[in-house]
Amino acid sequence: MSQSTQNRSRKDVADVLIVEDNMVLSYTMGLKLKQKGYSVTKTGNGKEGLALAIEQNPALLILDIMLPEMDGFGILRELRKRESTKDMKVLILTSKGQEKDVKTGFDLQADEYMTKPFSVEELLMRVVRLIG
Known part of the structure; x- marks a missing residue:
């Protein structure tokens, strides 16, 4: 298969990058997203998350706020x-649910803002709404 065919096939699957330092939560979200047909990359470190987002330019970034080395904001x-x-689609998923935090997220042009605890089904609905 040619490189361009491989790239085209790979892009038929929406890429999701999860930047979440709770490994159990990250694993669970990744598993559910993979079951729905998404390609998933995960990291628990803010600086690494930024580097991966720039390098991969995923269809969607699911982003925690409180992270080691660099926060989600x-x-x-x-x-x-x-x-x-x-223009990257960004869904903030955080325990920081105070009005000032939500305002900061939307001021920084987050596409969605969800607070923990959350429903995995609701998360999946929002993912589909954002990237199909």
């Missing part, structure tokens, strides 16, 4: 500055 701020990632 910082990641989102950096992504929105870059031409290549400024």
Whole structure:
């Protein structure tokens, strides 16, 4: 198979990047998304999450706020500055549910903001709404 055919086939599957430091939660979300046909990459580190988001330019970034090395708001701020990632779909999934946190997320142009605890079914519905 040619490289362009491989790339085209790979892009038929929407890529989701999960940046979440709770490994059990990250694993569970990844498993459910894979069962629905998405390609999933995961990391629990903020700086690594930013690097992966820039490198992979996924269809969707599921982003926690409280992360080691760089918080989710910082990641989102950096992504929105870059031409290549400024339109990336971002779903914030965090325990930070105070009004000021939600406002910050939307001010930074998050596409969705969900608080923990959450329903996996609701998460999947929002993923489908964002990227199909």
